[in-house]
Amino acid sequence: MINMVWLKTFCVLADKKHFTQTAEHLHMTQSGVSQHVKKLEEALNSELLLREGKGFTLTESGQLLLAEAEELLEKLDGIELKIKSDPEFAxxxxxxxxxxxxxxxxxxxxxxxxxxxxxxxxxxxxxxxxxxxxxxxxxxxxxxxxxxxxxxxxxxxxxxxEPLLLVTPSTVQHVDWESLQALGFINHPDGEHHARQLLSKNFPEFEHISQLKQSGRINQIHLILEPVSKGLGFTVLPQHAVKAFQSQDLITAYELSTPVSExxxxxxxxxxxxxxxxxxxxxxxxxxxxx
CATH class of the missing domain: 3.40.190.10 (Periplasmic binding protein-like II)
Incomplete structure (x- = not known):
């Protein structure tokens, strides 16, 4: 596997075209730059530079390596930047x-x-x-x-x-066990669980949801109060779901005398x-x- 440090030294040298300037840029000694290039040549078993006095030119292998290495190092720099940046809002x-x-x-x-x-x-x-x-x-x-x-x-x-609320049609004037039985229950995926929590604390008559007729069932959170608003029954829902319903004038929400929260x-x-x-x-x- 190619050592990325040696590869970077080679690319900087190819750009600077001067060992001393490369060493200064990388905060290395000139002999350190030479060692990196030599180790890279040994690893690839290929001559990368044609040395001519104090200068050099790239061999065909060196030119091929440079073309591939620059793209690779750019990608690695991009990956490093992304990992280190860890943006707060992206x-x-x-x-x-x-x-x-x-x-x-x-x-x-x-x-x-x-x-x-x-x-x-x-x-x-x-x-x-x-x-x-x-x-x-x-x-x-x-x-x-x-x-x-x-x-x-x-x-x-x-x-x-979150408080659990008993929700009836706005036409209901008084909530007691008899009125709830007359209305019937609008069920939903958490309906029995919520009803048991709230009704058992506020109505001594309540033992199980089967005591109430089921007037409907719906599994979409934004639609649960639609049948209630049309006078078809009552339900029990967490407060946020009740507040999100658009037709607030068509429903009445009660926390009841013994509040219950989830x-x-x-x-x-x-x-x-x-x-x-x-x-x-x-x-x-x-x-x-x-x-």
Whole structure:
């Protein structure tokens, strides 16, 4: 394998066309320059210079090596620059989160991207199990989950909590167990889990979601409140998802007398060295969630 230091010395010598000037440029001795060229010739088993008194010319092999070496060294310099630069606002950041917090974070991250167009976000809404698996397989840089994920490969830290809200059509004047039974439940992927958390703390009658008729089910976070707004039932959702719904005048959200919040954990791969862009986005997420 060609020694890159010897190769660089050879290229500088070919450019300067003078041993002394090359030595000064590289902060070497003149004999050191000669040694590098000699070692390179021995490694390639080919004469690279035709020495003529104090001067020299390149042999055919030397000219061929120079043409290839200059391009190679330029590429190596580019790679080194990219690695050392580690820009704070350039490159791809891969994230996964539940849909509710995603409705808060994703628009804000897009605003950040507008200010720094070289940033690219790959943002996916997903349940906790998928987030954990993506982190284990190193398919994402940041995961936000509603359960702590602490394994051999993943660590997590609670960064926020989000209130769970009971949401009814705006036409509902009073919320009690009978009115909820009459309305029926609009289910969603986390619906039973959220309903159990909130309703069990506020309605003594509640034992299981099967006590309530199911008036519909939808798996798209931005559409869950559509049937509620049309008077077709009620649901339970995290606060950010409720706030993101456009037709706020058609719904009413209640925290109820015993508030219940869902913890939110920021998760990342254990012992992974994060690039600056990912560190900055983690800081941005912490700021947004603490606001």
């Amino acid at each position: 490159g791809e950041v891969r994230l996964m989160s539940p849909g509710s917090v995603g409705t808060l974070l994703y628009p804000e991250l897009l605003c950040l991207q507008q200010s720094h167009p070289e940033l690219v976000f790959d943002y996916r809404f997903a349940p906790n199990d998928d987030i954990q698996q993506a982190l284990i397989e190193d398919k994402i840089d940041i995961g936000l989950a509603t359960i702590p994920i602490d394994t051999e490969w993943v660590i997590s830290k609670q960064v926020a909590s 913890a939110l954990y920021l998760c990342q791969r254990r012992n992974k060295v994060l690039p600056n862009r990912v560190k900055n986005i983690i800081s941005e997420i912490n700021t947004l969630l603490s606001a």
